[in-house]
Amino acid sequence: MDAVIMAGGRGTRVASVNGALPKPMLPICGKPVLLHQIECLRRQGITRITLTVGHLREQIEAFLGDGSRFGVQISYIREDIPLGTAGALYYLKGKMDDDFLLINGDLIFDVDFQRLMVFHKSHPAQATLLAHPNDHPYDSGILLADDEGKVSGWLTKEEERGWYHNCVNAGIHVLSPELLEEMREPKKLDLDREVLKPRIPSGRVYVYRTPEYVKDMGTPERIAQVEQDLKSGLIERKNLNRKQRAVFLDRDGTINKYVGFLRTPEEFELLDGAAEAIRRINQSGYLAIVVTNQPVIARGEVTWEGLDEIHRKMETLLGREGAYLDDIFVCPHHPDKGFPGEIPEYKIECSCRKPKPGMLLAAAEKYNIDLSESWMVGDSPQDVQAGEAAGCRAVRLEGSVGWRRLCLPGLLDSKNGEKTE
Numbered sequence: 001m002d003a004v005i006m007a008g009g010r011g012t013r014v015a016s017v018n019g020a021l022p023k024p025m026l027p028i029c030g031k032p033v034l035l036h037q038i039e040c041l042r043r044q045g046i047t048r049i050t051l052t053v054g055h056l057r058e059q060i061e062a063f064l065g066d067g068s069r070f071g072v073q074i075s076y077i078r079e080d081i082p083l084g085t086a087g088a089l090y091y092l093k094g095k096m097d098d099d100f101l102l103i104n105g106d107l108i109f110d111v112d113f114q115r116l117m118v119f120h121k122s123h124p125a126q127a128t129l130l131a132h133p134n135d136h137p138y139d140s141g142i143l144l145a146d147d148e149g150k151v152s153g154w155l156t157k158e159e160e161r162g163w164y165h166n167c168v169n170a171g172i173h174v175l176s177p178e179l180l181e182e183m184r185e186p187k188k189l190d191l192d193r194e195v196l197k198p199r200i201p202s203g204r205v206y207v208y209r210t211p212e213y214v215k216d217m218g219t220p221e222r223i224a225q226v227e228q229d230l231k232s233g234l235i236e237r238k239n240l241n242r243k244q245r246a247v248f249l250d251r252d253g254t255i256n257k258y259v260g261f262l263r264t265p266e267e268f269e270l271l272d273g274a275a276e277a278i279r280r281i282n283q284s285g286y287l288a289i290v291v292t293n294q295p296v297i298a299r300g301e302v303t304w305e306g307l308d309e310i311h312r313k314m315e316t317l318l319g320r321e322g323a324y325l326d327d328i329f330v331c332p333h334h335p336d337k338g339f340p341g342e343i344p345e346y347k348i349e350c351s352c353r354k355p356k357p358g359m360l361l362a363a364a365e366k367y368n369i370d371l372s373e374s375w376m377v378g379d380s381p382q383d384v385q386a387g388e389a390a391g392c393r394a395v396r397l398e399g400s401v402g403w404r405r406l407c408l409p410g411l412l413d414s415k416n417g418e419k420t421e
Contacts, residue, residue, distance in 0.1 A: 001045075001046050001048075001098070001099075001100065001101060001113070001117065002046075002048045002049070002050065002096060002098075002100040002101070003041050003046050003048070003049045003050070003100065003101040003102075003103060004049070004050045004051075004052065004089070004092065004100060004101065004102045004103070005024075005034065005037060005049060005050070005051050005052070005103045005104075005105050006052050006085060006088075006102070006103070006104055006105050007022070007024040007034060007051045007052060007053050007060060007105035008022075008052050008053050008054030008055055008057070008079050008082070008083075008088070008105070009022075009023045009024070009055065009105060009106060020056070021056070021059065022053075022055050022056035022057070022059055022060055023055075023105065023106050023217065024060065024105035024106060025056075025059055025060060025063065026106075026217055026223070028108060028217075028223070028226055028227055028230060029227050029230050029231065032063065033105070033106060033107070033108060033217060034051075034060065034063075034064065034105060035064075035070070036108055037103065037105070037107065037108075037109070038064075038067070038070055038072055038074075039070070040109060040110055040111070041072070041101075041113075042070070042071050042072050044112075044113050044114065046101070046113065047071065047072040047073055048072070048073050049067065049072050049073065049074050049075075050074075050075050050076070050077060050092070051064070051074060051075075051076050051077070051105075052076075052077045052079060052083075052088040052089075053076055053077070053078055053079065054078070054079035054082055054083075055082075057076075057078060057079075061076060077091045077092070081188075082188065083186060083187070083188050083189065084188040084189045084190050084191070085104075085189070085190055085191040085192070086189035086190060086191035086194065086195045087186055087187050087188045087189040088186065089102075089179075089180055089183065089189075090180070090183040090185065090186040090187075091186065092177075092180055093177075093180045093181065093183065096177040096180065097177070098177070099117075099120060099121075099174050099175060099176050099177070100174070100175060100177075101113065101172065101173070101174060102172075102173040102174075102175050102191075103171065103172050103173075104171035104172070104216065106171075106216050106217045106218065107170075107171050107172070107214055107215065107216050107217070108213070108214075108215055108217070108226045108230070108235065109170075109172065109212070109213060109214040109215075109235075110212065110213050110235045110236050110238060110239045111130065111172065111210065111212045111213075111214065111239065112212065112239055112240045112241045114241075115210070115240060115241075116128070116130060116172075116174060116208055116210075117174065119149070119206075119208045120174045120206070120208070123148070123149065123150075123206050124203075124204055125174070125176070125204055125205065125206040126175070126176045126178055126179055126199060126202070126204040126205065127173060127174070127175050127176065127179065127196055127199065127204070127205045127206070128149075128173065128174040128205075128206045128207070128208050129143065129151070129169055129170075129172075129173050129196070129205070129206070129207050129208070130169075130170045130171075130172040130173065130207075130208050130210060130214070131143050131167045131168055131169055131170055131207045131208065131209050131210075132167075132168060132170050132209065132210055132211060132212065132214055133166035133167065133168065133211070133315075133319075133324035133325065133326060134166070134168045134324060135279070135282065135319075135322040135323065135324060136319075136322070137164070137166045137168055137315075137316075137319040137324070138157070138319060138320065139157045140157060140168040140169070141154060141155065141156055141157065141168065141169045141192065142154070142155040142161065142164050142165075142166075142167060142168060142169075143155075143167045143168070143169055143207045144164075144165075144167070145167065145206070145207045148206075149206045149207050149208060149209070150203060150205075150206055151200050151205040151206060151207050152200065153200070154169075154192070154196075154197050154200065161316075162312075163265065163309060163312035163313040163315075163316045164312055164315070164316055165311070165312055165315050166315045166316075166318070166319050166324045166325070167207065167209060169192070170214040171214065171216060172214060173191075173196075179195065179199075209327075210240065211238065211240075211244075211287055211326040211327075211367065212238050212239055212240055213229070213234065213235045213238040213239075215229075234285045237285055238285065240367060240368050241368070242368070243368055243369070243370040243373075244287055244367050244368055244369045244370065245285070245286045245287070245369065245370060245373045245374050246286055246287040246288070246289050246326075246363065246364075246367070246369045246374040246375075247281050247286050247287070247288055247289070247374065247375045247376075247377060247408070247411070248289050248290075248291050248359075248360055248363070248374065248375065248376045248377065248387065248392065249278070249288060249289065249290050249291070249325075249377050249378070250290075250291065250292060250354075250377065250378030250379060250380070250383045251290050251292035251314075252292070252379075253271075253378075253379035253380070253397070254271070254274070254377060254378050254379050254383075254397055254402075255270065255271060255274045255278075255290070255314065256268050256269055256270055256271060256274070256314065257269045257270075257271055258379070261295075261296050261299075261301065262296070262310065263296060263301055263302050263306070264306070264310070265309050265310050265312075265313045268310055268313050268314060268317075270314075270317050270318070270321075271402075271403065272403070273402075273403030274318075274403055275317070275318050275321035275322075275323045276321070276323070276403070277403045277406065277412060278318060278323040278324070278325070279321065279322050279323035280411075280412055281411070281412070282323060282324060284411050286374075286375075286411060287326040287327075287367060287369065288323075288324070288325050288326050289325065289326055289327045289328070289329065289363050289367075290325055290327070290328040290329065291329045291331075291354070291359040291360055291363070291376075291386070292328070292329070292330055292331070293331045293353055293354050293382075294307060294330050294331065294332055295332070295333070295334035297330075297332035297333075297343065297346055298332055298333055298334035298342060298343055298346035298347055299334060299339060299341065299342055299343075300341035300342050300343050301341070304332075307330065311328055326367075327363065327366070327367070329352075329359040329360075329362060329363055330359075331350065331352040331353045331354070331358070331359060332346050333346050333347070333348055333349075333350040333352065333353050334346065334347060334353075335347065335348065335349050335350075335353075354378075354380075354382045354383060354385070354386040355381070355382040355383075355385035355386045355389065356386065356389065357386050357387075357389040357390035359386075360376065360386060360387065360390035360392065361390060364390070371390050371391040371392050372391050372392070374392045374393070375387070375392055375393050375394070375395065375408055375411070376388075376390070376392045376393070376394040376395070377394075377395050377397065377406070377408075378394075378396060378397065379396065379397045379402065380396070381396070383396065384396050393408075395408065
């Protein structure tokens with residue numbers, strides 16, 4: 001696989017930090033961002049790398065050379081005039097035999113690229129965009145996609161959104177050489193607005209969702225956070241080729257106030273303390289995964305579209321508090337039959353309805369989770385039983401004060417010394 005890194009940016013937002021350095025040469029724990037990227041690629045066997053360079057390119061080329069001292073092969077596309085985030089790709093025409101990685105040059109990441117490519121190759125995609133939830137979705141580009149990952153919309157931070165899933169374009173892409181053939185000349189182009197978004201109606205733009213670590217160097221605050229995460233080992237641990245740890249969360253009565261069968265977004269209201277606790281789970285490196293029984297689907301009282309709107313509201317409200325969920329698993333089944341309006345195919349005995357552990361086991365398979373190092377948190381005996389059946393440690397919240405008293409050793413500590421039963 002070939003990789004292309006866009007390394008021509010000026011980095012105006014971090015000028016106070018990088019001084020006279022080009023943005024991709026910004027040192028993170030004593031090593032330039034570009035070198036962190038190259039080492040991550042090399043560890044996974046990706047050694048043919050092209051850099052698009054412009055601003056202060058002499059410094060980049062002097063440091064990296066042909067890449068041989070770093071175990072890779074580096075070539076350069078030099079922008080004598082700025083060509084935006086995509087214009088320089090014109091010079092790759094005829095040079096790419098297969099789909100290739102395109103990476104923003106201001107990112108620190110540790111991603112299992114094999115998983116990404118398997119996803120890309122299993123869909124009829126001209127472009128696959130890596131996306132993740134983050135703690136500031138309100139000022140990020142949001143991707144709208146179906147359950148298969150086919151992108152249907154792309155919202156900029158300036159656009160009206162309503163409720164939305166926290167699915168943020170992370171700046172890592174897989175592109176087909178077919179896209180290059182449509183470029184007629186080397187002119188300034190915006191990758192997102194002029195190359196990718198116009199292709200959404202074709203049905204060949206997909207999103208690959210992952211909880212792995214990807215963070216840009218857009219502000220001094222993010223640089224400080226990345227350095228802390230690098231020193232703690234968090235960045236490397238988040239790669240999905242390593243065993244993950246998770247906190248599985250029930251929904252009703254755990255994240256939102258319990259109102260019986262919740263049927264509309266208007267009935268959804270976050271519990272006090274839930275967003276803060278989930279934010280602390282995010283910061284710990286544990287995955288935050290919802291596993292929720294939703295028999296309202298089987299009962300015919302809520303459609304899948306209606307449930308999705310409720311979950312979009314949940315993710316939006318959490319995002320406003322700097323918290324996010326890595327995934328949501330739903331059991332739509334209910335075993336009791338004979339009610340008006342029920343959906344017969346969902347009126348079954350299943351393996352996913354808590355207290356059975358099916359949703360937790362499915363999440364463990366998807367995200368390479370070590371269940372013995374994970375937690376289940378919920379407000380009912382069924383939640384505890386599901387967690388224990390999956391091999392997790394399990395905790396039951398006690399009513400509305402549960403989050404304030406919750407203690408997960410090494411992860412969440414109670415504020416008043418008490419611990420839930």
